[in-house]
Amino acid sequence: MLEIKNLVVQIEDNRILNGLNLTVNDGEVAAIMGPNGSGKSTLSYVIAGKADYEVLDGEILLDGNNVLDMSPDERAAAGLFLAFQYPLEIPGVGTMTFLKACINAQRRTRGEGEISTPDFIRKVNAAADKLEIEKDMLKRALNVGFSGGEKKRMEILQMALLEPKFCVLDETDSGLDIDALRIVSEGVNALRAQGRSFLVITHYQRLLDHIVPDTVHVMSKGLIVKTGGKELALELEKSGYADYRSEAA
Numbered sequence: 425m426l427e428i429k430n431l432v433v434q435i436e437d438n439r440i441l442n443g444l445n446l447t448v449n450d451g452e453v454a455a456i457m458g459p460n461g462s463g464k465s466t467l468s469y470v471i472a473g474k475a476d477y478e479v480l481d482g483e484i485l486l487d488g489n490n491v492l493d494m495s496p497d498e499r500a501a502a503g504l505f506l507a508f509q510y511p512l513e514i515p516g517v518g519t520m521t522f523l524k525a526c527i528n529a530q531r532r533t534r535g536e537g538e539i540s541t542p543d544f545i546r547k548v549n550a551a552a553d554k555l556e557i558e559k560d561m562l563k564r565a566l567n568v569g570f571s572g573g574e575k576k577r578m579e580i581l582q583m584a585l586l587e588p589k590f591c592v593l594d595e596t597d598s599g600l601d602i603d604a605l606r607i608v609s610e611g612v613n614a615l616r617a618q619g620r621s622f623l624v625i626t627h628y629q630r631l632l633d634h635i636v637p638d639t640v641h642v643m644s645k646g647l648i649v650k651t652g653g654k655e656l657a658l659e660l661e662k663s664g665y666a667d668y669r670s671e672a673a
């Protein structure tokens with residue numbers, strides 16, 4: 425479903441990704457683990473199309489189409505979704521207004537009409553219930569004053585509503601207590617399906633107890649340096665990343 429070939433990326437003359445290769449199959453949950461500063465967030469931003477990152481070489485193919493040729497909104501319409509490591513607070517933008525705008529933007533790009541208000545409310549309420557999101561939260565400005573766990577649940581709510589093909593979760597576990605981690609993980613697990621793949625980026629193994637990956641990749645210094653099954657995450661928990669730092673060097 426997603427194929428990254430020889431991706432070379434720099435920012436402000438610093439080479440961050442050094443010819444990264446990665447394949448994620450249809451229906452697969454792939455985890456990327458790695459030390460801080462290895463380029464995990466850079467990879468997620470480049471997939472989503474954030475400005476400022478200079479792609480010097482390589483391809484990112486989603487179902488065979490190079491997403492590097494698409495604008496961020498075209499990528500979203502093509503089925504890419506990025507859940508942020510640090511969701512932004514947007515004062516003045518109501519959460520419901522934002523969610524409806526997201527859904528309608530996606531529908532417009534696909535040549536579909538706007539969602540009706542009753543359909544929208546039904547859809548949001550059903551998804552919010554599953555993620556144990558209080559209705560009061562939906563009435564507030566997007567993420568403003570939300571706890572860390574509430575912000576992450578809001579990211580997964582957006583993911584559930586947009587029904588993406590390829591989801592990137594960048595350190596979704598950071599700032600989550602154990603209850604929020606369980607709720608977020610259950611939300612993700614409920615979305616696992618044929619036709620949908622996940623790239624779960626995490627520094628720690630504990631998220632992968634809840635979202636059990638099919639494959640684990642270790643990233644160091646802008647490269648995937650090792651690939652294995654879910655047991656690789658447990659191995660890393662014991663031995664740390666030291667071995668892989670030297671391997672990348």
Ligand code: ADP
Binds near residue numbers: 461462465466467
């Ligand atoms: P990770 O998510 O694995 O912790 P990042 O992708 O955030 O790693 O960062 C990889 C490297 O890129 C780090 O050395 C970081 O300092 C550098 N970097 C990230 N963003 C910028 C930026 N905007 N300007 C300069 N360097 C950056």
Ligand code: MG
Binds near residue numbers: 460461465
């Ligand atoms: Mg980091």
Ligand code: MG
Binds near residue numbers: 465
């Ligand atoms: Mg990061």
